[in-house]
Amino acid sequence: MLELRLVQGSLLKKVLESIKELVNDANFDCSSTGFSLQAMDSSHVALVALLLRSEGFEHYRCDRNLSMGMNLNNMAKMLKCAGNDDIITIKADDGSDTVTFMFESPTQDKISDFEMKLMDIDSEHLGIPEAEYHAIVRMPSAEFARICKDLSSIGDTVVIAVSKEGVKFSTKGDIGSANIVCRQNTTVDKPEEATVIEMNEPVALQFALRYMNSFTKATPLSSSVTISLSNELPVVVEYKIAEMGYVRFYLAPKIEEDEEETKPQV
Amino acid sequence: MSQTETLSLIHEIESLVSDQLQVVSYKWLSRSYLISSxxxxxxxxEFVQKHEGGLEVVxxxxxxxxxxxxxxxxxxxxEPKLAEAQQxxxxxxxxxxxxxxxxxxxxxAVLWNAEFIQxxxxxxxxxxxxxxxxxxxxCGISNSFVRRNVEGQPAASATPQIKSLAGSGPTKSNIVHQPPKNxxxxxxxxxDHTSQNVVKQVNSEINGTGNTGVHDNINKPTAEKEKTLPVPTGKKKGQGDKSSSGTGGSLASFWGRPSTKPKPCSVPAENSNMISNPAEATENAQTCAHEAVDCDSGDDDNQGVILRRSSNRKRRVVFDYSDEDEDIISLASPDVPSKQSPQDSMQNDKKSLEKTTLNFDLQVEHKPLVKEEKATEKKTTEKKVFLPPREDSSIMSKCTSNGKSSTEKLQSSAPEICVNKDSIKKVSPGEPKRRKVMKTRIDEKGREVTEVVWEGEExxxxxxxxxxAKKADMGAAKKADNKASTNAINSAPATKKPPATSNATGKGGSKKAVNSKDPKQGNILSFFKKV
Structure with a gap:
């Protein structure tokens, strides 16, 4: 028996909107600690990890660990039927092959039930090691989305380079090239507007903008985004979900040619 | 103060700082919780020691x-400049x-805003x-002779003391008269109620007249309030806008990337595309304007004449009222404008007939037959073919007056469709080689149908x-067409075709690259192990 009641239903809607472009089908794992998801995109280049902690729900009941395979597009379709102020309750019985989404309007005068069929998905759960990142950049999420969007009109890939100067996003394309540098800026009225750069050593990595742009679909979830970079690790783009958890996107870097050349020599 | 009180106060401070984002100064704290400075x-x-990081200390x-x-x-x-300042x-x-x-x-000013309001x-x-x-x-300074008069009437006995206090003021005043920050x-x-006017405090300590001191400043704080309050909300709004446009726009940019963009071929898709994409829509308007201009100049040489854009774009638009596909001329290379040879129109007719079969793979095979039929038909239909354009010119002008693209006239298909296609194409600079072609054909019922078609999609x-692959097929089909036709074709069609196919392959290639078959793209599985 599973029953999760989320007062801020719009949150779940936003979560689905942020990940459904990247992942088609995924297993939602429910345990007593929370509601989570980990899935790779079909080309195994990006990975999304979602966590909604049980404390964030008004009511959280999960008798035993349960994994529910869902088609995220279908789930998003159903959640679109919920109003932004609606309370969403997710219900499932043990052994059942369906999940029910219940939407209650804030005034309690309308209650909708949507039942969705579950599916069997071969899950490839990956262990993500805790890692020290060479550089961690926190910046306004809208700013990051804007940068990715702008750069993708110029080129296909972005090089994210963190140095003492700040963080530089650069791209090159047929029509020309572009560089955007963001400097540390903490003198703002609100902490979420700050750009904070913690750097242990300089990093420069290249990524496909196509994925970055799908990550920025999570922008409505949080006003700031944290980008963690290390030379030998996938980038982590994290959007915190207020008081509940996070959506993290991992993206494997593009391998630079000279690296490929040097490796065989070693 | 007891330990528990201290703890609860520290909690309070924490929530004030991290949740309400308030500036908590010692003065504010002292007055709010009635503790000494x-x-x-x-x-x-103590709070700072407990919560290092995550907050800023002044x-x-x-x-x-x-x-x-x-x-x-x-x-x-x-905090970061503390050591430097101590030097x-x-x-x-x-x-x-x-x-x-x-x-x-x-x-x-935000630093003392909270306490000022307080x-x-x-x-x-x-x-x-x-x-x-x-x-x-x-207060560290107190005078046992001074008593507060609740009625607010300054007691006579108080005056001398005021003076004496004021007298002692100057010695302090160099200390006290600091820029307001201090x-x-x-x-x-x-x-100091208002860290700004310190001397007046002395009075206010003694009796209620201190009010006046504050009143002097009342305008200021409210003004300050007004100033500071709107700013955050305004910013928030701006941010919201940004984020919304960010998400809305990123989709657009996603599709807008020349390399990833699938060619919009189906009409409904294009319509929706246009609606959902304001950026493109505005560009539409611009390009439409261009077209309208072109149209004006081009109306004269309506038939079979190529309109030339003033811009350097390499798009080619062919207004070819005799509706021949083969005769497309790149705007970049000003070519023979009048190409309306009977042969061409014959080819067109053939083509259009083939179109009606809708089976393009088979086109090539069908062609020889069709052509022969048409060769006979053509001359009969040809005159008709020329007529419709004139009629259409009225439609054209309507189009322009609508602010939509201009020169195309269609008898059977909706004008807007063409407009959309047209503008969408213009938007992406990466696809300069699309052609718009007028086609006239005879449908099954014998009616003449003139359409504007994008070559390559038709x-x-x-x-x-x-x-x-399909495009290549098409190109090949067309070439076969050309060859099969007994009449020599202008050099123009021959030159045009290669771009069309190369364009198509180029797109296909980049699409693949984006589909992460890019050999340089790393795989997440090489970083994280399966559990």
Missing amino acids: DEAKRLLQ YALSGWLKSTHPSYHIRLVA EFDGHCSVQVYSVQASIPKDP AEELFKQPPSVDNCLRDNRF TVPISIAKV TEPKKADTDA
């Missing part, structure tokens, strides 16, 4: 400066926590109410994905 400073110090430094004219100086310094002081200086906040405000509120309380500012309870050292009167208008 010393106690408040101690609390803040320290108040006070001491004698190292300069040649020694002066007593009080300075507010943010400027001669010998020891006192370092106290002035305030804690989530971030250093851009406008320093002071104002305290003084606005009815005169009968006693509060910490009125009764001077935490705090008053604790040893000196802490009663064969498979329904299939959203025109892949390279």
Whole structure:
């Protein structure tokens, strides 16, 4: 028996909107600690990890660990039927092959039930090691989305380079090239507007903008985004979900040619 | 103060700083919780020690400066610059926590905004109410002869003391008269309601007349309030806008990327595309305007003449009222404008007939037969073919008046469709080689149908994905067409075709690259192991 009641239903809607472009089908794992998801995109280049902690729900009941395979597009379709102020309750019985989404309007005068069929998905759960990142950049999420969007009109890939100067996003394309540098800026009225750069050593990595742009679909979830970079690790783009958890996107870097050349020599 | 009280206060401070994002200064703390300034400073110090990181601390430094004219100086310094600032002081200086906040405000006024408002509120309380500012309870300086008169009438006995206090003022005043940022050292009167006018405090300590001092400033704080309050909300709004446009726009940019963009072929898709994409829509308008201009000039040479854009874009638009596909001329290379040879029109007719079969793979095979039939038909239909364009010119003008693209006229298909296609194409600079072609054909019922068709799509208008292979097929088909026709074709068609196919393959290639078959793209599985 599973029953999760989320007062801020719009949150779940936003979560689905942020990940459904990247992942088609995924297993939602429910345990007593929370509601989570980990899935790779079909080309195994990006990975999304979602966590909604049980404390964030008004009511959280999960008798035993349960994994529910869902088609995220279908789930998003159903959640679109919920109003932004609606309370969403997710219900499932043990052994059942369906999940029910219940939407209650804030005034309690309308209650909708949507039942969705579950599916069997071969899950490839990956262990993500805790890692020290060479550089961690926190910046306004809208700013990051804007940068990715702008750069993708110029080129296909972005090089994210963190140095003492700040963080530089650069791209090159047929029509020309572009560089955007963001400097540390903490003198703002609100902490979420700050750009904070913690750097242990300089990093420069290249990524496909196509994925970055799908990550920025999570922008409505949080006003700031944290980008963690290390030379030998996938980038982590994290959007915190207020008081509940996070959506993290991992993206494997593009391998630079000279690296490929040097490796065989070693 | 007991340990529990301290703890609960520290919790309060934490929620104020991290949730309400308030600047918590020792003065504010002291007045809000009715503790002495010393106690408040101690609390803040304790709070800072407990919560290192995640908040910004402003320290108040006070001491004698190292300069040649020694002066007593009080300075507010943010944490990172603390050590640097201490160097400027001669010998020891006192370092106290002035305030804690989530971030250093851009406008320093925000630092004392909260306490100013607080002071104002305290003084606005009815005169009968006693509060910490009125009764001077935490002041380091007190005068046992001075009594607070609740009625607010200055007692006669108080006056001499005021004077005497005022007399002692000057000695302090160099200390106290600091730029508003500076705090008053604790040893000196802490009663400053408004850290800005210190001298008046002296009066206010004695009786309720201190109100006037504050009233002087009342305009200021409210103005300040007005200034500071709207700013965050405005920003928030801006941010919201940004984010919404960010998400909305990123989709657009996603599709807008030349390399990833699937050719919009199906009509409905294009319509929706246009609607959902304001950026493109505006560009539409621009390009439409261009077209309208072109149209004006081009109306004269309506038939079979190519309109030339003034811009350098390499798009080619062919207004070919005799509806021949083969005869397309690149705008980039000004070519023979009049190509309306009967042969061409014959070819067109053939083509159009083939189109009606809708089976393009088979086209090539069918062609020879069709052609022969048409060769006979053509001459009969040809005259008709020329007529419709004239009629259409009225439609054309309507189009332009609508602000939509101009020169195309269609008898059977909706004009807007063409317009959309047209503009969408213009938007992406990466696809310069699309051609718009007028076609006239005879349908099954014998009616003449003139359409504007995008070459390259015409064969498979329904299939959203025109892949390279199909285009290549098409190109090949057309070439076969050309060859098969007994008449020699202008060099123009021959030159045009290669671009069409190369364009298509180019797109196909880049699509693949984006589909992460890019050999350089790393795989996430090489970083994380399966559990």
